[in-house]
Each structure stands twice: as structure tokens, then as C-alpha cells.
Amino acid sequence: MVSLWPVVGAVLPQAMAIALSPVPMVCIVLVLLAPQPVRAGLSFAAGWLGALAIAIGLVAWLTDAVAEDNGEAARDGVDLVQLAVGVLFAILAVRYWHRRPEPDVPPPRPAIVDRIVTLSAPALVVTGAAAVGANLKNLPLVVSAGSYLGGAGLGPGSVIGAAAVFVTAASLTVLVPLVAVVVLGADRSAQTLKSLETWLLTNLHTITIVLLVVLAAVMIGNGLDLFR
Numbered sequence: 001m002v003s004l005w006p007v008v009g010a011v012l013p014q015a016m017a018i019a020l021s022p023v024p025m026v027c028i029v030l031v032l033l034a035p036q037p038v039r040a041g042l043s044f045a046a047g048w049l050g051a052l053a054i055a056i057g058l059v060a061w062l063t064d065a066v067a068e069d070n071g072e073a074a075r076d077g078v079d080l081v082q083l084a085v086g087v088l089f090a091i092l093a094v095r096y097w098h099r100r101p102e103p104d105v106p107p108p109r110p111a112i113v114d115r116i117v118t119l120s121a122p123a124l125v126v127t128g129a130a131a132v133g134a135n136l137k138n139l140p141l142v143v144s145a146g147s148y149l150g151g152a153g154l155g156p157g158s159v160i161g162a163a164a165v166f167v168t169a170a171s172l173t174v175l176v177p178l179v180a181v182v183v184l185g186a187d188r189s190a191q192t193l194k195s196l197e198t199w200l201l202t203n204l205h206t207i208t209i210v211l212l213v214v215l216a217a218v219m220i221g222n223g224l225d226l227f228r
Contacts, residue, residue, distance in 0.1 A: 007152045008162050011145040013218045015169035018142075020211055022204045023135040024048060027116060028174045029197045031124065034117040037186045041178040043121040047128025048174050052142070053167050055132065059146025060159055066151075078151045083223025085140040086216050092137065093212035100205045128174075137212065144219065 018024075027044065034040040063078070119127060132138055149162050168175075181189045200207075 004154065004158045004162055007149060007154060007158075008165050010152075010222075011148050011162070011166050012169060013215070014141040014145040015166045016172075017211060017215050018052075018138055018170040019173045020207070021135050021138065022200055022207050023138075024131055024171075025173045026197070026200050026204075027127070027131050028177050029193050029200065030116045032177055032181050032186075032193055033190065033197070037181050037189075038178075039121060040117075040119075040124055041181060043124035044128040044131075045171070045174050045178055047125035048131055049128075049167060049171055050125075051129035051132040052170055053163065055142045056146045056149070056163050056166055057160075059143055060150035060163060063147045063150025064159065078147045079223050079225045081147050081223075082144050082219050085144045086219030086221075086223055088140055089137060089212045089219060090216035093209055093216060096205060096209045096212065100209070137215070141215075 028041065031037070031040045031044045066077070116124075116127065132142075145166055146163075149159055149166070154162060177189075177193070181193075
């Protein structure tokens with residue numbers, strides 16, 4: 001039986017890349033500046049966690065079903081997915097670089113920024129779920145991690161455990177600010193959240209480009225095992 005923790009370690013880069021995506025970070029900061037921040041934050045987090053868990057579980061289950069019939073082909077498929085995702089991220093990094101704002105021009109303000117604080121709790125659950133797929137890079141990351149978990153030869157309990165660790169790690173930038181507001185209170189957290197909002201919106205392109213370059217290197221490196 002394959003050990004759990006090496007498999008978890010192999011998918012942590014994908015999890016952290018999802019966590020460090022500007023989309024969930026901006027959304028949770030804006031949500032926590034709403035009139036009822038804890039309720040709004042819990043609603044958004046519920047949608048985010050649920051959608052991410054369903055997505056990673058579905059990909060892992062499908063990969064495991066394929067691996068039962070042909071383990072070697074499944075392993076090659078996982079490597080091919082990682083290589084393809086790495087190349088995709090390299091292309092996206094170049095694209096974002098060419099589309100970056102001029103140094104003295106402020107980046108455009110996303111439309112959701114002014115709307116999200118007005119949403120109801122059910123709408124925030126849907127928004128949290130939609131945020132998982134709103135960023136173009138999240139889907140390839142989920143496919144890459146899920147296929148690795150499903151093709152690693154883990155038992156069902158270990159796959160569930162590894163998926164839970166993945167979802168938790170990928171949600172840290174959603175959960176940590178929420179816990180901070182619960183512990184410190186909305187009033188004490190407001191100024192810090194407002195400063196973080198300004199910084200994130202100003203540096204969206206830079207964060208995305210750096211993240212894509214690092215991911216491209218990691219995923220291509222992992223995918224080169226295809227040529228073993």
C-alpha cells in the first residue's frame with residue numbers, strides 16, 4: 001500500500017497555488033467587509049469548500065477507476081496531464097505579461113468588487129462555489145492534483161484523507177481571514193482588510209504572473225517523469 005504523506009506532499013504545490021490565487025483572496029476580503037462579515041464569510045467559505053471538495057473527489061474517483069484497469073497507462077496519463085498543465089501555465093504567464101497594465105496606469109477594478117458586499121447568504125454560497133472555477137488556472141490544478149491522488153494507488157480512506165488535506169490547504173487564504181475576523185472582531189479587522197484589499201487589487205497581475213511561472217516550472221518538472 002502506498003504511503004499517504006508522500007502523495008499529499010506531491011499535490012501541495014497545486015493546493016497552495018489555488019490558495020494563493022488572487023480571486024479567492026480578493027473575494028473573501030471583500031466579503032469580510034460586508035455589514036455581517038462572519039455570516040457572509042461562512043456562506044462564501046461553505047460554497048468554496050463544497051465545490052472544491054466535489055471537484056477534487058470526482059477527478060480522483062474517475063482516475064482511480066481507470067487505474068484499476070491499467071495502472072501503467074494511468075500513471076503515464078497523470079504525467080501527461082502534469083506536463084500539459086505546466087505548458088499551459090507557461091503560455092498563460094506570457095499572456096498575462098503582455099497584458100499587464102502600464103506602470104502609471106491603475107489596473108481595472110473588477111465588477112464583482114462593488115457587488116459582492118450586497119449579496120445574500122445563499123448568493124454568497126453560489127459565489128464561493130463559482131470562485132473555484134472563475135480563475136482559469138484552478139481547473140487544470142484540480143485535474144492535476146485529483147488525477148495524481150486517484151492514480152497513486154491509495155486505499156479509499158487514504159484518498160479521502162489526502163483530498164481533505166488538499167482542500168484545507170487550498171482554502172487557507174479563505175479560512176485564515178475568516179477565523180481572524182471571528183477572533184478579533186469585525187471592527188478591529190476592518191482597517192487591515194481594507195489595506196489588503198487595496199494591495200491585492202493593485203498587484204493582481206504581478207501576483208498572477210509570478211504564480212504562473214512558478215507553477216509552470218513545478219508542473220513541467222513533475223510531468224517530465226513521463227519520459228522515464
